[in-house]
Amino acid sequence: MKTPAPAGARSLYAQLQRTAQTHGDAFYVFEEQVFRQNYASLRAAFEAQYPRTQIAYSYKTNYTPHVCRVIHQLGGFAEVVSEMEFGLARRLGVEGERIIYNGPYKSVASVRDALQAGTIVNIDSRRDYDIVMAEAAAEPGRKNSVGVRCNFELPGVARSRFGFDTGGAEFREVTQGLRRSRNVTLAGLHCHFPSRDLESFGARARGILSIARELFPKPPKFLNLGGGFCGSMPKSLASRQSFKPPTFADYAAAIGEPFAKAYGTSGAAPTLFIEPGTALVANTFKFYARVISLKEVGSRKIATVAGSIFNISPQARTPHLPVRVIRQKGDDGPESPAPYDIAGYTCIEGDYLTRDLIGPVEVGDFVEYRNLGSYSIVMKPPFILPNVPVLSGTGDKAVVLKRGESIDDLFRTFPGA
Numbered sequence: 001m002k003t004p005a006p007a008g009a010r011s012l013y014a015q016l017q018r019t020a021q022t023h024g025d026a027f028y029v030f031e032e033q034v035f036r037q038n039y040a041s042l043r044a045a046f047e048a049q050y051p052r053t054q055i056a057y058s059y060k061t062n063y064t065p066h067v068c069r070v071i072h073q074l075g076g077f078a079e080v081v082s083e084m085e086f087g088l089a090r091r092l093g094v095e096g097e098r099i100i101y102n103g104p105y106k107s108v109a110s111v112r113d114a115l116q117a118g119t120i121v122n123i124d125s126r127r128d129y130d131i132v133m134a135e136a137a138a139e140p141g142r143k144n145s146v147g148v149r150c151n152f153e154l155p156g157v158a159r160s161r162f163g164f165d166t167g168g169a170e171f172r173e174v175t176q177g178l179r180r181s182r183n184v185t186l187a188g189l190h191c192h193f194p195s196r197d198l199e200s201f202g203a204r205a206r207g208i209l210s211i212a213r214e215l216f217p218k219p220p221k222f223l224n225l226g227g228g229f230c231g232s233m234p235k236s237l238a239s240r241q242s243f244k245p246p247t248f249a250d251y252a253a254a255i256g257e258p259f260a261k262a263y264g265t266s267g268a269a270p271t272l273f274i275e276p277g278t279a280l281v282a283n284t285f286k287f288y289a290r291v292i293s294l295k296e297v298g299s300r301k302i303a304t305v306a307g308s309i310f311n312i313s314p315q316a317r318t319p320h321l322p323v324r325v326i327r328q329k330g331d332d333g334p335e336s337p338a339p340y341d342i343a344g345y346t347c348i349e350g351d352y353l354t355r356d357l358i359g360p361v362e363v364g365d366f367v368e369y370r371n372l373g374s375y376s377i378v379m380k381p382p383f384i385l386p387n388v389p390v391l392s393g394t395g396d397k398a399v400v401l402k403r404g405e406s407i408d409d410l411f412r413t414f415p416g417a
């Protein structure tokens with residue numbers, strides 16, 4: 001005997017069905033409340049340890065303009081890494097002083113605009129330094145303050161390619177050059193490393209504090225530890241990490257304690273910038289795609305959907321995202337204990353969103369993927385088909401945050417197409 005489908009599952013199907021009628025068979029859905037909650041929890045965790053913490057949201061992780069607007073409403077800064085992202089922050093009305101400009105390739109014009117606007121420009125290379133100094137020399141009356149990106153060894157972490165090797169001659173030359181400048185001040189230091197475990201965050205905090213002690217007789221204006229924090233994730237995903245995903249409170253203690261010990265927490269203490277992307281946005285996006293056909297090939301059952309692995313993991317590195325099937329027939333449909341491979345619409349052989357998903361799955365059902373808000377929408381190319389819409393809410397409450405792309409959108413930039 002089958003139990004009837006829970007009312008919630010049925011009504012979710014009905015909502016997805018209504019959404020698909022207007023927006024097509026695949027779409028992303030943003031959960032703003034979860035995003036706001038992530039921001040509030042991360043901020044509270046850090047402020048409890050080191051009140052002078054300021055969050056700067058990493059635009060590159062997911063620069064959906066609505067998401068960025070929410071961040072700025074909540075008081076977050078923008079962390080940008082290119083002329084394009086700097087331009088977006090300015091279009092969204094973010095004040096220059098509330099933007100942090102990192103990235104290895106900054107156009108001269110964008111550095112000029114950033115310095116003019118009072119943005120914190122973090123110098124990544126000798127080239128950045130030369131641009132900043134030339135721009136400062138061209139406007140001798142303007143005071144500029146900048147940061148320098150630091151690169152130092154962290155135990156067990158592959159050496160990053162960003163910033164200056166703090167043990168090298170270039171770092172000394174650049175920091176000394178800034179010290180000598182009449183109108184450029186070295187206001188702080190930045191670092192970012194490609195690791196998410198707690199130990200590495202403790203090590204980067206101690207590392208930057210030790211460099212700051214050598215460089216600044218008085219506390220600098222800011223010290224920036226970059227991004228890379230884990231967000232909250234379901235157990236199924238947590239168990240696949242090579243380390244235990246830290247909580248926000250864990251990170252805040254590992255970083256905030258040494259900061260508070262070094263500088264206290266008074267007004268003279270440096271601002272601690274953190275630049276989370278993934279921690280704020282990963283669990284706030286879902287992706288839905290309709291099952292469009294079923295087939296059997298050899299011993300395998302394949303369900304092809306109106307989406308692709310590139311929608312949920314553009315580098316096809318994360319084939320284990322949490323997934324469930326939202327069934328048209330609820331639990332009343334036929335049983336199918338044999339597992340299905342959920343395949344994408346592209347012509348890539350390996351385009352599978354999930355392997356061995358336990359059925360049942362029927363044409364018309366939707367697959368729902370969770371925890372995919374970071375580095376998905378921004379890295380998805382229009383390969384084979386134009387990109388699908390991004391919505392907030394479903395059914396009658398759906399609001400378009402990005403409309404689905406059309407063929408015209410795509411080929412506008414190819415003359416004669």
Ligand SMILES: Cc1ncc(COP(=O)(O)O)c(C=O)c1O
Pocket residue numbers: 058061079102103192226227228229275276277278279374
């Ligand atoms: C300088 C900088 N800050 C912040 C981030 C955000 O990282 P995540 O999305 O992992 O938090 C990155 C990511 O590459 C980065 O390069």
